[in-house]
Structures are given as C-alpha cells and as structure tokens.
C-alpha cells in the first residue's frame with residue numbers, strides 16, 4: 001500500500017527514565033507533546049502497561065487536537081530490538097525480555113504500529129528531517145548518559161544480523177580503562193559518556209562540587225585545568241572510535257547527538273573534528289555537524305516509522321519541513337539541500353511495507 005497523502009501520527013520514545021510522546025504532523029512538526037516517568041523500578045510488565053496507556057492517551061490527544069484519529073503509531077525502544085518481528089528482545093535499562101510490543105500495541109490501539117530501535121530511529125530522523133538531510137552515508141553518534149550510534153549506509157540505518165549494529169559505545173578504546181556496564185574494560189562509553197565525564201570530575205575534583213557533564217565542559221571553556229584535561233580525554237576517546245568508524249565505513253557526515261551535543265560546537269564538535277583529522281592518513285575527513293533535532297530525534301524517528309508502516313514515503317512525510325533551516329558542517333558553511341535530496345531516504349521503505 002502506498003499513500004500519496006499523509007496525516008498526523010503518534011510517536012513514543014521509551015527511555016530508561018522518561019517516556020517521550022508526541023502527536024506529529026507531516027514534516028515532523030510536533031503538535032502536542034507529553035512526558036511520563038518510566039518508573040522502571042516497578043518492573044517490566046508495569047512499564048509495558050504504561051507504554052500502552054501513553055499510546056492510548058496520544059491517540060485521544062490526536063483526536064481532540066485534529067478532530068481525526070492518527071494514521072498510525074510509532075514506538076522506539078532501547079536495547080536489543082527485532083524490528084521485523086516487532087519484539088523488544090532485551091534492555092538492561094528497562095529489564096524486559098522478548099516483549100511482543102507491536103502485537104500488544106496494535107491490539108490495544110487498533111492502529112498500525114511502526115517499531116524500531118531508539119538510536120537508529122534518531123539517526124533516521126536526522127537523516128530525513130535534520131542535520132543529515134540529503135546524506136546517504138553517515139554516523140549518528142549519540143553521546144549522553146550512554147553512547148550509541150546509528151550506522152547509516154546507503155540511505156538507511158543498518159541494524160546488523162542481530163539488531164546490534166551501532167554499539168560504538170562498546171568499542172574498546174582504553175584497554176586499561178574502567179570496567180564498563182557490559183562487563184568489558186575500557187569501552188568508549190565508560191570513558192567518554194556524559195556520566196563518565198561527570199564522575200571522573202567528581203572523583204578528581206572537589207567532592208562537594210561535583211558538577212554535571214555540561215558544567216564540566218563549561219569549566220573547561222573557562223580554562224579550568226582539571227576540566228580541560230578531562231574534556232580533552234573525552235574528545236580523544238571519541239576521536240579514536242570515530243576514526244575506526246571512518247576507516248571502516250567512509251561516511252560523508254558525522255552527526256553528533258545526545259545530551260553532550262548541546263555543548264558549544266567550539267568545545268566539543270570542532271575539537272572532535274580536529275582530533276579525527278589528526279588521526280587520518282589516507283581516509284577522507286567527513287563533515288561534522290551537530291544534530292538539529294535534540295532530544296526529540298528518537299520521537300521524530302518513531303513518527304517516521306509510523307508513516308513508513310502505513311505506506312507513506314518518507315520523502316512525502318518530510319516534505320512539509322521548514323526549508324529555512326539547512327544543515328551546517330562544523331566549519332559553519334551552510335550545505336545546500338535540494339528537495340529531491342531526501343531521495344536516498346525513501347529507500348527506507350522496505351519490501352515489508354507494501
């Protein structure tokens with residue numbers, strides 16, 4: 001089934017601490033937004049109930065806001081995801097195992113439900129609606145509490161054979177580094193995530209003045225030696241991992257997302273680009289851009305999966321976007337994007353869509 005017109009969808013991004021829901025109009029415009037705590041301490045069954053309740057609530061919001069039911073729903077979750085079968089296979093964060101979320105949500109809502117991995121969906125959103133519009137090959141690197149990536153190859157986020165592609169946070173970059181949550185030692189996430197930066201600062205600094213990762217970056221900008229040394233360490237570790245990615249996959253663009261991407265570009269994005277450039281020998285240096293969608297990237301990705309599920313081409317879903325804000329590379333040059341440059345993304349319509 002292919003639709004030529006498009007309409008509102010509901011979208012839900014399930015995180016370890018918060019559920020971000022939205023009613024989304026074509027073009028990725030968020031019309032209504034709601035947030036609920038995940039309260040994962042209640043156990044996975046209760047979280048699933050809340051997910052279904054919030055989806056219901058979003059459908060009611062769509063009706064009251066637009067006077068019509070949504071076209072469909074999109075749902076994205078963390079961890080190991082089987083997006084073909086619609087199953088949330090595993091999440092250490094939420095504690096669930098093999099939950100057939102699509103089946104449950106479709107029964108509850110009576111609507112088609114698109115489904116996927118939260119970070120891959122965020123990468124999809126940046127690709128179709130955000131900083132990587134018109135780009136076919138890119139790395140979407142989300143650096144926040146943890147570190148994960150969307151591997152975008154030939155216009156589509158690549159899931160891998162087991163739904164585990166993009167776990168760049170678990171590349172070993174510092175063999176003598178701390179033990180990671182995954183059990184290995186020296187993973188990128190254990191040395192370069194926002195939480196790793198904040199706790200390294202708390203360990204080395206004044207215990208009564210720990211500071212969040214954003215504050216540590218601010219202190220580095222102000223020239224504080226300890227913060228500067230730690231932020232440089234984060235940039236170096238990220239550069240090692242990005243260099244490995246560049247060497248393997250030769251991306252056109254690296255998009256930095258997640259909480260740390262809110263830092264001023266001169267503090268993180270530009271030093272990261274320079275550190276990667278210094279490591280390359282024959283490889284081509286990609287463009288470096290800050291994500292444009294912030295923490296709504298996952299939710300907008302869920303909306304795109306909803307449209308995709310009901311047969312709306314992603315190019316059509318994206319067409320109503322704001323043309324004034326174009327993607328920028330880290331050197332500040334605006335990148336021209338023609339309307340038809342969303343072309344590669346339409347390849348995202350898999351054969352299972354029709």
Ligand SMILES: [Zn+2]
Nearest residue numbers: 170180182187
């Ligand atoms: Zn790890």
